[in-house]
Structure formats: C-alpha cells, structure tokens
Amino acid sequence: xxxxxxxxxxxxxxxxQRVTLRCSPRSGDLSVYWYQQSxxxxxxxxxxxxxxxxxxxxNILERFSAQQFPDLxxxxxxxxxxxxxxxxxxxxxxxxxxxxxxxxxxxTRLTVV
Amino acid sequence: xxxxxxxPQALSIQEGENATMNCxxxxxxxxxxxxxxxxxxxxxxxxxxxxxEREKHSGxxxxxxxxxxxxxxxxxxxxxxxxxxxxxxxTDPLSSGAGSYQxxxxxxxxxxxxx
Numbered sequence: 001x002x003x004x005x006x007x008x009x010x011x012x013x014x015x016x017q018r019v020t021l022r023c024s025p026r027s028g029d030l031s032v033y034w035y036q037q038s039x040x041x042x043x044x045x046x047x048x049x050x051x052x053x054x055x056x057x058x059n060i061l062e063r064f065s066a067q068q069f070p071d072l073x074x075x076x077x078x079x080x081x082x083x084x085x086x087x088x089x090x091x092x093x094x095x096x097x098x099x100x101x102x103x104x105x106x107x108t109r110l111t112v113v
Numbered sequence: 114x115x116x117x118x119x120x121p122q123a124l125s126i127q128e129g130e131n132a133t134m135n136c137x138x139x140x141x142x143x144x145x146x147x148x149x150x151x152x153x154x155x156x157x158x159x160x161x162x163x164x165x166e167r168e169k170h171s172g173x174x175x176x177x178x179x180x181x182x183x184x185x186x187x188x189x190x191x192x193x194x195x196x197x198x199x200x201x202x203x204t205d206p207l208s209s210g211a212g213s214y215q216x217x218x219x220x221x222x223x224x225x226x227x228x
Contacts, residue, residue: 002155031214043156043201043218056213090155094214099144099163099205102216104155 003027006091006105014113018079021108025072025093031055032074033094033102034066038087049074050096081112117145117202117219125225132189134222136202137182143205145178145185146216150199159187159200164207194228 003026013019025032034046036059045058049068060066063081068074078085088109092102117138126132136145144163148156162169162178162185169176175188189196199221206215 002157004155033214033216035218042220045215045217048214050214056215058215058217088153092156092216096214099161101146101158101161102156103158104148106155107153109153 002103002105004091004093004103004105006089006108008108009106010109010111012111012113013081015081015083017081017112018077019081019110021076021078021089021091021110023074023076023091023093023105025074025091026103029093029095029103030072031094031096032068032072033092034060034074034076035090035092036087037090037107041087043090046076078110083112086110086112117204117217119200119202119219119222121222122220123223123225125227126192128192128194128226128228130192132192132196132224132226134187134200134202134224136185136187136219138185138202138204138219139183140204141207142180143207145176146203146205147174147176147185147187148201148203148218150201150221152198156201189224192224192226194226197224197226199223 005024030051046060048056088107092104120135146161147159201221203218
C-alpha cells in the first residue's frame with residue numbers, strides 16, 4: 001500500500017459527460033501529480049501541484065483541469081469526454097520534487113462508451 | 114512526450130536468469146528512476162540514481178547511469194516468477210524549475226519470468 005488513495009477505482013461514463021477523479025496523497029506529501037496511461041500513448045504526465053499551486057503542466061487537454069485543495073487532496077476534472085479519453089488515470093505524491101521518489105495510487109480506470 | 118525509451122519492449126527469461134533492461138533519454142537530467150508495474154496496477158518505485166552517480170544497488174537490483182550516453186540499465190539478478198511485470202524508467206529533466214517536477218516515463222519493458 002503506497003498510502004496514496006484514488007477514488008473511484010472504476011468509472012464508466014458516456015461521451016460528452018464530465019467526471020471528477022479524486023486523490024488523497026500520502027500523509028505529509030505536498031506534491032501531487034496526475035498521469036494518464038493508455039495502451040498507445042504510455043504514461044503521460046498531465047499536471048503537478050505543490051501545496052495548492054500548479055507547478056508543472058504536461059500534455060493536459062484543455063477539457064481537463066485539476067486542483068489541489070488546502071487539505072492537499074487533489075481532483076482531476078475531465079469534461080466533454082471522448083472515447084479516446086478511456087485510460088488509467090494515476091495520481092502520485094511525493095514529499096517534494098527533485099531527487100525524491102513518487103508514490104503512486106492504484107489508479108482510476110475510466111471507460112468512455 | 115516520452116523522454117525515456119526502454120529496450121527491449123518485451124523480455125522473456127527463465128527463473129534464475131538475469132534480466133537486463135535499458136533506457137535511453139534525450140535531455141539532461143537531475144535523476145533517473147526505475148519503477149515497476151504489475152498488470153493494471155499502480156507503479157512501485159524501485160530505485161533512484163542521481164545524475165552524479167554511476168551505479169546503485171538495491172537487493173537484487175543494479176542500476177547504472179551513463180550521462181554521456183544518456184542511458185541507463187536495470188539488472189535484476191536471479192529472477193523470480195514474481196518479478197514478472199512491466200518496468201519503466203522515468204527521468205526528472207534538468208530543465209524543470211525549482212518546485213516544478215515533471216517526471217517523464219518511457220513506454221516500459223514487459224518482463225516475463227517463466228518458472
């Protein structure tokens with residue numbers, strides 16, 4: 001158990017809908033990261049937050065947004081969903097950034113039908 | 114975009130043999146990390162090697178880093194069936210600013226260890 005909790009574990013929704021994925025980082029970790037894993041694209045970095053502030057942005061679509069709350073949990077919002085958004089979405093956390101390991105949650109499997 | 118690229122994409126060995134996976138990357142880095150993923154589950158951190166280190170050991174794992182060639186290798190000795198998983202290298206690019214941490218993963222090597 002990494003200490004990072006993601007909910008829900010599975011999500012099935014229709015095209016055009018909006019969903020929210022939730023992540024609780026390990027106790028004491030200030031950095032939260034979101035990744036998307038699909039068969040064709042591999043693990044893609046989406047976004048990083050540190051103590052409530054956005055610090056790094058990767059290949060995150062405009063239809064996607066995230067935030068980190070004062071209690072350090074984070075949410076990833078995916079809207080106007082398309083079939084191609086079906087993937088595993090991982091949250092990870094770490095104490096700080098460079099030269100520290102990231103701890104990953106078990107992921108949310110999103111299926112868009 | 115992928116920073117690291119693992120080679121081979123898939124590797125099948127007998128239990129007890131050694132497994133070697135390679136990773137090449139494109140830009141200068143702060144560190145390189147190896148992670149393991151069992152099918153459809155979360156990634157587990159294995160080892161982190163900093164850019165000023167050349168070799169690191171952890172149990173049956175040995176990682177080397179050659180920054181001049183922008184490459185790393187992961188050696189798993191005396192493999193076991195339980196080592197069957199996908200292995201990813203991830204790089205922390207030097208271009209990341211302070212507090213900004215964009216760990217970038219390769220596509221992974223799928224290792225199968227046959228009992």
